[in-house]
Amino acid sequence: MKPHEMLHQMCHEVLAGADVKALCRARGFPPEAAASRGILETLFLSPQGLSNAFAVLDSSEIAVLHLLKSARAPVDVTFFTRVYGGKHSYGTFNERFKNCFAKVKQRLVRNGVILLAEVPKGVWEKNSKMERWRFALPTEFHGHLPPLIDSTRQLEGDGNWRSNVVRDKLSADLGSRKNAGNEVIFRIEADELRLNSKLFGTATLASWQQSNWNQAIRVGKKSGPQDSYSKQPDEAARCILSELASGHWAAAEQLTKPLQVFCGRKIDADALCSAGWECGLLAKRRADGNDWYRLAPEQHHVAPHQYLAASKQDGHVMADLTTIPFDVLEQIVAISDQRPGRKGSMLLLTPNFVKLGRASDELLASEAVQWLVEQTQAFAEAYVRLSERRGNTILHECVCIAQVSDLSLKVSIEKALGSKLVLLKNDFVAFPHGLLDDVRRVVKKSGHVVKEVGAE
16 A cells, blocks of 8 residues: 555545544644645645654654654554554454554554555455554655654764774685684685675675674574564664764663664663674774764775785786775676685786676776776776677577577477577577577477578
8 A cells, every 4th residue: 555545545534533633733733634634634744743743752652663664565553562562462353452553543643643544455355454454654754753862972983893804704714824613704716706605795795794793692592583573683773873963873772772662572782782893883982981882984985006906927916805895896806707815815806708798887987997997908908808899799609599489389498498598589599509409309399390591
């Protein structure tokens, strides 16, 4: 159900007269809004009275609205049990959640801060009306939400953060001396830098760091049951700290209540923040006897000559893993072959023409790739070859092209050849010449006839 549909249904069908009057009082709407559902619908998404409506909510209710902001779709009433309780293991759905629904309606709907609507009942569904209620926070309200943490500490600088925790692991794994007690996760496989057997990328790296963060706080503990709306502790902490204004920091204890709302259970905020700092994902400052946290800062811009160098002896290009930005490393992995240097902190690069051919124009125009083209002979020569061929049609030898208009026959050929069959436009397919006899057998078995056309 779309937000505008929810708003229309709420204003014209769901709200009773008493609900409308309460909502108009909470938002400070004029008397005309209480008398006309159309005017109410028009005014509801305006910022009028929002600050007053939010002011009457407590910190847990503000936190649940922030969590609702991140929901991808409208939620049902069970979402709010983390704040209003009312969930039992016995009774019907209505009996279990009627008290929670009443509080949501009283505190949030009648205060004019969320939408309420009923999704249509399916033909075969037997669920109750209570199960079909859906709630959403209008996107127009997102920017007006009060902060999750209102007593932050303003401190200058980036603070103390373990910026080298990943780089140290990367250098150790690729170096000749490896600690047998540590798992090797960074490897060069088939001339490509990989992280846990996946091609290196910033998304893969972030996923690995977040996994380490969660693992660090689960040691010896069960995570406990979670509903579908709850977030993992690391994700919750990142969401909460991302709300901090520039230069502002939060103490771990200030995250306790928002974390409980976001995760649906009590979280040790001190342990969570400490683990996040150990993983290099949080920055930390010490002031007034407390540790203050915020998200680790982005790496400052580094010029290519500070992490790339061309070897005059063998013509190799060297990438310094102690300084290269990870997004740049992802770009370089996408256009080159890599192998470890003599030191684990160095990566030797050679251009890979196939990868260069598959690279987007945006990637080829990036600062690091252009530096490689302008400053190194190997990449310059590869780039010239690429420029000469890019956009041209390539004619492959020893390839058969067939037109197969019958869908069932095309499916049969695809099953027989697998990945060796390439689907083209206008019912054409291509496959290696060596598989022609296999295609003939499939066509004959399907009751069709092969018509061949040769060309010199």
